[in-house]
Amino acid sequence: MIRISKETDYGILLLSHLAGTSKSLLFSARELADETGLPLPMVSKILKTLARRGMLISQRGSKGGYALSRSASQISVAEVIAAMDGPFAMTECIVHPGDCRQEHTCRVRHNWARINSRVKRALETVSIAEMGSPRESLVALEAGMN
Amino acid sequence: MIRISKETDYGILLLSHLAGTSKSLLFSARELADETGLPLPMVSKILKTLARRGMLISQRGSKGGYALSRSASQISVAEVIAAMDGPFAMTECIVHPGDCRQEHTCRVRHNWARINSRVKRALETVSIAEMGSPRESLVALEAGMN
């Protein structure tokens, strides 16, 4: 059904939570799990991934935790999706060219590529900061696609 | 990775093929399988679904087959996705409100709904006719999102 995975969904939620609170810079996985209501092991797993991909910086040891590596307004939804789910692609042939035997005779491939880049571009205009704010958000997206 | 299912992918390909050829109105599943290189049982299954959903009209019996129920320019990619994969939704909470316990405190839900409707709208502007034509296509999409 053209879903993003739950991990990605949770990831965006967690980053938005980090962006939304004016609390201390560092959040532990436990804190975030408590505040969002998501299961701790899952939260932990996701934060590790996001840290490895450079969305978060991490501090190990006691009193450690995670913080946004950049300003929330500079992290796009598209970036987070790519970090969690791999390259953004609606069809197989975008990610793995050559796998499909119909590829050279396929008449829809180019158009899929175009749709794909358009959708991707739309998601690039939405920042984590905007995702967390209840209204007056998604200005760029609204403006761009009307 | 935000993929559409292979069935949906094939479905769009098959409809585009129907749109592209100026041949007879009626195509049998076997013909379409041969011409696209897709396995016959799969093609058959997809065509049945598309017929049930009203994208195709079918003629049973000998000399039977399938034909587009409308002009290819009036069938959108979004419609086909909906016919094959169910309602277009990037997150679970769009399709099944109430399933997520975080729903009432979730701060990103509304923004997901907006993104969702934007992407959906983009796919509504692309017709099957456009998907099949190699260039000068996707005019609406290009114009709308620049």
Next chain:
DNA sequence: TTTAAATAGGACCGGAACCGTACCATTTAG
């Protein structure tokens, strides 16, 4: 120096979804 609290990195597993096939019933032209 010891201890507790954190992250880092995997391994693991049960279940669900997906891809593809096959079977049988029904329809229809010749």
Next chain:
DNA sequence: CTAAATGGTACGGTTCCGGTCCTATTTAAA
């Protein structure tokens, strides 16, 4: 009557996904 086609559905295999757990490493503080 027969052959060719769709209609509907059931079934198996395989992969992917959501979720948990375990161990190693790091670090602040007692």
